[in-house]
Amino acid sequence: MSNTALQGQPLEALPLTFFDVETTGLGPVHEHRICEIALLRIRGDQMESSFATLVNPHRAVDAGAFAVNKISTTMLERAPSFAAIAEQVADIIRDSVLIAHNAPFDMAFLNHEFALLGHPPLPNISIDTLVLSRQLLSCPSHSLRALASDLGLAIPTHRAMSDVIVLRSLFERLAPMLAPLGITNLGEILRYQRGLLPGEPEPDPPPLVAQALRENRLLRIIYRSRSTPHPTERVVQPLEISQMRGGIYVRAYCHLRKDVRLFALNKIEEMELL
Numbered sequence: 001m002s003n004t005a006l007q008g009q010p011l012e013a014l015p016l017t018f019f020d021v022e023t024t025g026l027g028p029v030h031e032h033r034i035c036e037i038a039l040l041r042i043r044g045d046q047m048e049s050s051f052a053t054l055v056n057p058h059r060a061v062d063a064g065a066f067a068v069n070k071i072s073t074t075m076l077e078r079a080p081s082f083a084a085i086a087e088q089v090a091d092i093i094r095d096s097v098l099i100a101h102n103a104p105f106d107m108a109f110l111n112h113e114f115a116l117l118g119h120p121p122l123p124n125i126s127i128d129t130l131v132l133s134r135q136l137l138s139c140p141s142h143s144l145r146a147l148a149s150d151l152g153l154a155i156p157t158h159r160a161m162s163d164v165i166v167l168r169s170l171f172e173r174l175a176p177m178l179a180p181l182g183i184t185n186l187g188e189i190l191r192y193q194r195g196l197l198p199g200e201p202e203p204d205p206p207p208l209v210a211q212a213l214r215e216n217r218l219l220r221i222i223y224r225s226r227s228t229p230h231p232t233e234r235v236v237q238p239l240e241i242s243q244m245r246g247g248i249y250v251r252a253y254c255h256l257r258k259d260v261r262l263f264a265l266n267k268i269e270e271m272e273l274l
Contacts, residue, residue, distance in 0.1 A: 097126070238251075
């Protein structure tokens with residue numbers, strides 16, 4: 001089924017793959033890799049498959065990552081490489097909706113591993129429980145651990161399958177909150193992730209952004225952000241437009257950071273279609 005057809009379906013009719021990765025560090029831009037992965041594929045209330053393994057990243061685990069997940073470089077020496085499990089991972093996630101907490105982080109690492117094997121970006125639609133929780137719940141923190149504590153769920157341990165089990169429980173708490181908002185299918189959930197309720201019009205992006213989205217083109221932008229004292233040049237692949245409290249944003253793959261980022265349209269000082 002195409003992604004367009006999927007978007008008209010209610011969630012209970014779709015295969016959902018909850019997944020989590022533990023990593024050697026903060027991002028693929030620094031050549032960090034997946035060191036553990038867990039996947040749980042369900043349809044309705046039936047589990048279709050489950051898989052978890054340590055992964056040999058062929059590099060050391062950073063001290064900061066070890067402090068979080070307690071996975072040491074020594075523990076990974078006899079683990080399979082991602083290349084050895086890639087086919088099994090691809091089979092589990094095929095034609096399913098991927099669900100993760102802070103999905104862009106996990107998706108960036110998963111796509112990076114497949115890219116190293118010569119594969120294109122994954123075509124799967126993803127749902128981000130971090131975004132949904134921020135929109136549906138009033139909590140002081142929206143980390144998976146904090147949400148689990150607030151909602152009385154099992155506490156995740158920063159090991160992949162432990163986090164996946166809590167992730168599924170969290171999603172099962174969030175999903176019933178969508179129907180009262182008129183959100184009944186996958187497409188409406190994806191719009192809600194972008195800040196749009198059913199019936200609300202799509203944001204009107206600048207013409208060059210709209211053209212890049214329509215034609216799957218790259219943009220060269222000059223961007224002003226809080227993290228850099230001076231505007232920086234980026235090459236980005238626009239993915240979608242989101243409407244948030246702070247204004248309108250474009251979610252795009254940033255080739256500088258090798259990650260999916262949100263860019264506030266009012267902070268883009270120049271843009272050029274490539």
